[in-house]
Amino acid sequence: xxxxxxxxxxxxxxxxxxxxxxxxxxxxxxxxxxxxxxxxxxxxxxxxxxxxxxxxxxxxxxxxxxxxxxxxxxxxxxxxxxxxxxxxxxxxxxxxxxxxxxxxxxxxxxxxxxxxxxxxxxxxxxxxxxxxxxxxxxxxxxxxxxxxxxxxxxxxxxxxxxxxxxxxxxxxxxxxxxxxxxxxxxxxxxxxxxxxxxxxxxxxxxxxxxxxxxxxxxxxxxxxxxxxxxxxxxxxxxxxxxxxxxxxxxxxxxxxxxxxxxxxxxxxxxxxxxxxxxxxxxxxxxxxxxxxxxxxxxxxxxxxxxxxxxxxxxxxxxxxxxxxxxxxxxxxxxxxxxxxxxxxxxxxxxxxxxxxxxxxxxxxxxxxxxxxxxxxxxxxxxxxxxxxxxxxxxxxxxxxxxxxxxxxxxxxxxxxxxxxxxxxxxxxxxxxxxxxxxxxxxxxxxxxxxxxxxxxx
Amino acid sequence: xxxxxxxxxxxxxxxxxxxxxxxxxxxxxxxxxxxxxxxxxxxxxxxxxxxxxxxxxxxxxxxxxxxxxxxxxxxxxxxxxxxxxxxxxxxxxxxxxxxxxxxxxxxxxxxxxxxxxxxxxxxxxxxxxxxxxxxxxxxxxxxxxxxxxxxxxxxxxxxxxxxxxxxxxxxxxxxxxxxxxxxxxxxxxxxxxxxxxxxxxxxxxxxxxxxxxxxxxxxxxxxxxxxxxxxxxxxxxxxxxxxxxxxxxxxxxxxxxxxxxxxxxxxxxxxxxxxxxxxxxxxxxxxxxxxxxxxxxxxxxxxxxxxxxxxxxxxxxxxxxxxxxxxxxxxxxxxxxxxxxxxxxxxxxxxxxxxxxxxxxxxxxxxxxxxxxxxxxxxxxxxxxxxxxxxxxxxxxxxxxxxxxxxxxxxxxxxxxxxxxxxxxxxxxxxxxxxxxxxxxxxxxxxxxxxxxxxxx
Numbered sequence: 001x002x003x004x005x006x007x008x009x010x011x012x013x014x015x016x017x018x019x020x021x022x023x024x025x026x027x028x029x030x031x032x033x034x035x036x037x038x039x040x041x042x043x044x045x046x047x048x049x050x051x052x053x054x055x056x057x058x059x060x061x062x063x064x065x066x067x068x069x070x071x072x073x074x075x076x077x078x079x080x081x082x083x084x085x086x087x088x089x090x091x092x093x094x095x096x097x098x099x100x101x102x103x104x105x106x107x108x109x110x111x112x113x114x115x116x117x118x119x120x121x122x123x124x125x126x127x128x129x130x131x132x133x134x135x136x137x138x139x140x141x142x143x144x145x146x147x148x149x150x151x152x153x154x155x156x157x158x159x160x161x162x163x164x165x166x167x168x169x170x171x172x173x174x175x176x177x178x179x180x181x182x183x184x185x186x187x188x189x190x191x192x193x194x195x196x197x198x199x200x201x202x203x204x205x206x207x208x209x210x211x212x213x214x215x216x217x218x219x220x221x222x223x224x225x226x227x228x229x230x231x232x233x234x235x236x237x238x239x240x241x242x243x244x245x246x247x248x249x250x251x252x253x254x255x256x257x258x259x260x261x262x263x264x265x266x267x268x269x270x271x272x273x274x275x276x277x278x279x280x281x282x283x284x285x286x287x288x289x290x291x292x293x294x295x296x297x298x299x300x301x302x303x304x305x306x307x308x309x310x311x312x313x314x315x316x317x318x319x320x321x322x323x324x325x326x327x328x329x330x331x332x333x334x335x336x337x338x339x340x341x342x343x344x345x346x347x348x349x350x351x352x353x354x355x356x357x358x359x360x361x362x363x364x365x366x367x368x369x370x371x372x373x374x375x376x377x378x379x380x381x382x383x384x385x386x387x388x389x390x391x392x393x394x395x396x397x398x399x400x401x402x403x404x405x406x407x408x409x410x411x412x413x414x415x416x417x418x419x420x421x422x423x424x425x426x427x428x429x430x431x432x433x434x435x436x437x438x439x440x441x442x443x444x445x446x447x448x449x450x451x452x453x454x455x456x457x
Numbered sequence: 458x459x460x461x462x463x464x465x466x467x468x469x470x471x472x473x474x475x476x477x478x479x480x481x482x483x484x485x486x487x488x489x490x491x492x493x494x495x496x497x498x499x500x501x502x503x504x505x506x507x508x509x510x511x512x513x514x515x516x517x518x519x520x521x522x523x524x525x526x527x528x529x530x531x532x533x534x535x536x537x538x539x540x541x542x543x544x545x546x547x548x549x550x551x552x553x554x555x556x557x558x559x560x561x562x563x564x565x566x567x568x569x570x571x572x573x574x575x576x577x578x579x580x581x582x583x584x585x586x587x588x589x590x591x592x593x594x595x596x597x598x599x600x601x602x603x604x605x606x607x608x609x610x611x612x613x614x615x616x617x618x619x620x621x622x623x624x625x626x627x628x629x630x631x632x633x634x635x636x637x638x639x640x641x642x643x644x645x646x647x648x649x650x651x652x653x654x655x656x657x658x659x660x661x662x663x664x665x666x667x668x669x670x671x672x673x674x675x676x677x678x679x680x681x682x683x684x685x686x687x688x689x690x691x692x693x694x695x696x697x698x699x700x701x702x703x704x705x706x707x708x709x710x711x712x713x714x715x716x717x718x719x720x721x722x723x724x725x726x727x728x729x730x731x732x733x734x735x736x737x738x739x740x741x742x743x744x745x746x747x748x749x750x751x752x753x754x755x756x757x758x759x760x761x762x763x764x765x766x767x768x769x770x771x772x773x774x775x776x777x778x779x780x781x782x783x784x785x786x787x788x789x790x791x792x793x794x795x796x797x798x799x800x801x802x803x804x805x806x807x808x809x810x811x812x813x814x815x816x817x818x819x820x821x822x823x824x825x826x827x828x829x830x831x832x833x834x835x836x837x838x839x840x841x842x843x844x845x846x847x848x849x850x851x852x853x854x855x856x857x858x859x860x861x862x863x864x865x866x867x868x869x870x871x872x873x874x875x876x877x878x879x880x881x882x883x884x885x886x887x888x889x890x891x892x893x894x895x896x897x898x899x900x901x902x903x904x905x906x907x908x909x910x911x912x913x914x
Contacts, residue, residue, distance in 0.1 A: 200770040209734025214757050215855025218785050219749040222739035225758035233690030277666025282679035282810040289677055298675040301682035302773050303764035308781055313657040313819040315783055316759050324765055326772055328675050353739040362770040398672025
């Protein structure tokens with residue numbers, strides 16, 4: 001271990017230079033003009049994998065951008081990690097708002113600025129450099145590893161689920177490790193143990209065959225906008241609790257342990273509100289702010305429209321009214337079940353004078369890793385050793401649908417050990433990554449391999 | 458009287474020909490290309506007034522299209538009628554949908570088809586021909602009359618209120634008579650004794666300074682669309698009753714007399730619903746259908762918008778949400794008072810985490826003529842004598858703002874003796890007017906002059 005840590009020190013500058021080199025490649029998966037860059041980036045990763053001593057490094061074609069895969073499986077009776085990341089990046093528009101060109105990496109202070117620095121090239125390089133250091137100094141790894149880097153994460157991982165299903169045996173593992181999330185605060189390592197899911201639906205109401213004059217018909221017909229607001233107003237009570245029957249049936253409650261851990265995180269409601277220009281925050285009664293944000297489901301109307309939206313006053317009773325709604329879900333809510341419960345509830349509220357269509361547009365499962373999971377605890381110990389600080393236990397309010405796909409198909413816990421920072425601007429101008437997190441991250445993964453290697457399989 | 462009725466019979470065909478002549482003039486007030494036609498039409502009316510023996514017939518310029526005025530004031534101690542109508546017509550688009558060209562009048566069956574036939578040239582000619590018949594056969598009229606025909610009714614009577622105020626003395630009268638409304642059913646004369654008013658407002662809600670991601674912020678901020686639907690859902694209860702405090706304070710209740718009269722009108726809810734493509738009708742509990750439509754106030758959301766309205770699923774919590782709402786009012790509700798009450802109520806419902814702007818966009822008073830008004834009863838007797846049928850007592854769900862202006866400035870009851878029919882297509886292709894109503898209408902006005910002439914002033 002001593003030798004490995006020395007290796008990290010001695011190669012500190014080279015690691016940064018190598019990161020700079022990969023950040024120069026504009027591997028934007030969404031733009032057809034960058035197909036060649038995607039290939040270049042995949043080749044560089046495969047070459048790097050070979051160079052550091054990983055086995056079977058290869059590019060595997062999909063119906064979209066290719067997957068880069070490699071493995072090191074010479075630790076018999078030791079656990080196997082499937083390390084997932086992505087080498088594609090977001091587009092860079094509006095490019096004018098960048099302080100320096102997005103594909104000309106620049107170091108300012110502790111941060112390296114470039115598209116893909118935090119999301120996700122800097123984070124996959126943490127794993128590659130940790131593996132390199134171990135293999136170079138110890139000749140082997142204390143765990144088995146499989147590396148799977150895709151090129152379509154920023155376009156919805158459209159071919160990955162099929163890929164995982166088709167390569168289930170190749171990808172078999174005891175733990176899935178993903179480094180693609182931010183820490184909660186600078187200097188403090190974090191581990192994300194929960195994600196929210198999603199059920200997204202559209203409601204279309206029709207009252208009449210055509211728009212009507214509100215003078216000639218008002219009072220005698222049900223206005224579909226009035227009906228829609230009356231229906232949607234019944235989705236939550238005044239305390240922010242969702243009223244859809246059965247909605248909370250499968251919700252995993254927040255444990256005392258979680259509550260204690262989440263309450264340790266510094267959170268200023270005033271600052272949060274100020275940052276988004278809100279007079280004050282609002283959430284479900286009985287829960288702390290971060291619980292409302294991460295560990296409790298929501299009901300939001302994402303869009304609504306109907307009738308006259310122009311300047312002035314048009315006295316119309318519209319024929320139709322529409323809304324898009326979504327519910328952030330938590331483990332163990334099933335998006336299909338929730339969509340069905342929402343639909344049934346809305347249908348029960350529709351006035352008889354109205355026709356309705358309710359369609360599910362999108363859905364995904366939430367996810368939570370047990371806080372007592374031995375792999376998670378190994379990650380916690382490794383992070384604390386490297387960063388010298390207690391780990392922040394985090395959840396995420398958004399969804400990373402592929403996490404649940406991994407968990408279900410690989411049938412392994414997913415550990416989200418992320419090294420980004422809250423102000424990393426992942427999908428915005430001036431994306432950046434902390435070099436301190438990069439180097440401590442590599443160290444933490446070295447420790448992590450060792451910690452995991454001691455677990456029973 | 459015998460002589461006057463004979464005169465009507467003898468001049469039956471000429472009257473129709475004269476109507477055809479004025480219907481040929483495309484006096485479309487909304488289109489600048491027709492300014493000359495407006496002048497032509499005004500000149501024809503002034504000439505006609507002079508020809509039939511009205512005094513002081515003249516064209517009075519306004520800041521828009523001119524007013525045509527004339528009078529006959531030689532019946533001392535008799536009541537004075539101010540007869541208002543308009544000589545401008547609606548545009549004709551879509552002209553392809555007309556069965557015959559809109560300004561080439563054609564008689565098919567009992568109907569004459571032309572733009573302006575019902576709205577309102579046919580109806581103002583009823584008055585001109587009645588006056589002509591009386592003056593030609595009796596040498597005088599049993600009442601004093603003032604005729605005021607404007608050229609901007611179809612563009613909102615934009616200069617008429619000022620005109621009335623400026624010519625208050627010239628226009629002084631005991632009754633205002635307007636023939637510009639439809640009967641309820643063919644063959645049955647009708648008198649419209651009530652109109653609804655209007656209060657139209659816009660509500661703008663802002664939750665945050667920018668749109669937010671529903672995963673990263675959902676649960677911790679109040680969504681302005683959610684807030685808007687929750688507010689707007691509290692405007693009416695499940696029985697269609699409006700919940701704005703004080704909303705009904707000034708509402709004139711429906712009298713037993715009215716209720717009896719309105720309940721005599723044939724109304725098929727099923728047919729009404731079928732015609733507008735509604736599964737069924739819906740209205741305020743405790744009132745008959747026509748009362749809901751004509752004599753009770755409403756609350757309608759005329760437009761609503763916010764967030765994502767495109768294809769698919771965008772998980773946004775929008776910064777803003779908007780709605781346009783209107784309330785049809787009844788006498789004696791004051792639109793400014795109602796706008797203020799709505800505003801106060803909405804403000805009381807706005808969550809503290811939300812900023813709101815509420816602005817009144819438009820308003821107008823409702824109107825009702827007392828069913829015992831002697832002028833109204835004179836009109837009823839006249840209509841019943843001419844048509845040989847009991848008069849239908851009607852109200853209108855929409856608003857004719859100028860009615861309340863006349864009532865307030867002239868300080869006289871307004872009598873809405875209309876000769877159109879429900880299928881007259883007033884603002885649509887194939888506008889038409891019943892020739893039976895034209896001729897019986899002239900007769901009814903002859904009787905009406907006589908009936909009114911017998912009233913005390």
